[in-house]
Amino acid sequence: MENLLIIILVLMIIAALVSIHAKDLISAIIAQGFVGYGLVICFLLLKAPELALVQIVLETVTLIIILAVVCDSTMKEIGEPISKRDIFTYTLSFVLVAIFLFYFNKAIVGLNPFGEHTLRMSEMYVKEVLEFTGSANLVKGVLWDFRGLDTLGEATVLFTAAMGVLVILRISGKKQQLTKK
Amino acid sequence: MTLYILCFILFLIGIYGVLTRRNLIKIVISLTIMEFSVFLMLVLIGYISGGLAPLVVHPEGADISVVDPLPQTLVLTAAVIAVATNSMMLALAIRLYKKYGTFDIRKINELKG
Numbered sequence: 001m002e003n004l005l006i007i008i009l010v011l012m013i014i015a016a017l018v019s020i021h022a023k024d025l026i027s028a029i030i031a032q033g034f035v036g037y038g039l040v041i042c043f044l045l046l047k048a049p050e051l052a053l054v055q056i057v058l059e060t061v062t063l064i065i066i067l068a069v070v071c072d073s074t075m076k077e078i079g080e081p082i083s084k085r086d087i088f089t090y091t092l093s094f095v096l097v098a099i100f101l102f103y104f105n106k107a108i109v110g111l112n113p114f115g116e117h118t119l120r121m122s123e124m125y126v127k128e129v130l131e132f133t134g135s136a137n138l139v140k141g142v143l144w145d146f147r148g149l150d151t152l153g154e155a156t157v158l159f160t161a162a163m164g165v166l167v168i169l170r171i172s173g174k175k176q177q178l179t180k181k
Numbered sequence: 182m183t184l185y186i187l188c189f190i191l192f193l194i195g196i197y198g199v200l201t202r203r204n205l206i207k208i209v210i211s212l213t214i215m216e217f218s219v220f221l222m223l224v225l226i227g228y229i230s231g232g233l234a235p236l237v238v239h240p241e242g243a244d245i246s247v248v249d250p251l252p253q254t255l256v257l258t259a260a261v262i263a264v265a266t267n268s269m270m271l272a273l274a275i276r277l278y279k280k281y282g283t284f285d286i287r288k289i290n291e292l293k294g
Contacts, residue, residue, distance in 0.1 A: 048253050058261065139254050154262060
């Protein structure tokens with residue numbers, strides 16, 4: 001199963017590179033969809049069916065929103081020759097990548113090898129979820145009962161983001177209406 | 182270990198895209214890729230080989246090992262918020278396009294004032 005995961009991850013990396021270097025935006029969006037649905041398969045292999053279901057829905061919604069934005073504006077990618085600022089951003093990104101790789105190599109020593117995770121805090125959840133919450137689904141039991149306040153905070157962030165989108169996309173502001181009169 | 186490294190490479194590709202692309206839509210796509218890699222990393226850490234999906238199928242049998250439910254819960258929370266922030270970024274992008282007629286961040290920068 002680990003080999004299958006490695007194959008899917010390599011395909012996801014290739015799709016991400018294709019998406020970033022695509023010549024027009026529609027193919028970039030399609031390649032990004034490949035990465036998202038590859039993530040769904042990874043979740044299924046890692047025994048997380050809940051997450052796979054949620055990810056399918058969210059990925060589809062994201063793709064539809066990006067496609068709507070692109071269809072409403074332009075599908076062309078900006079193609080201009082490499083300037084001085086491009087060289088600066090490329091070198092900056094490679095330096096950042098090197099720094100991140102250095103610290104990741106230091107941090108990976110402290111991680112357990114793949115598949116040998118030890119339950120620490122969730123041992124209590126696994127043992128007592130049926131008794132405390134009556135839910136046969138551990139993820140839902142933790143999400144709605146043991147960590148219910150976290151979920152409340154998530155709902156708040158979601159509400160704030162929806163209000164932000166509404167405010168940004170309002171067709172005419174107050175100032176414009178005043179000047180028209 | 183190979184899986185962790187590959188997952189981190191996906192994250193680095195996201196950083197590279199955010200820093201070098203000039204199209205707003207591509208920057209949003211790169212941020213989405215970074216989010217995906219973080220979700221995958223958390224779920225990878227919580228996996229136990231031979232473990233079942235976190236469901237209570239046999240309440241009496243205590244010996245059955247399940248994968249860690251806590252990272253999955255946190256990723257479930259984070260995934261929903263990620264989509265909300267992405268839609269907000271896209272709303273900003275379409276607003277900027279309506280004002281300036283381009284997705285190029287440099288042209289938008291030059292037109293200020």
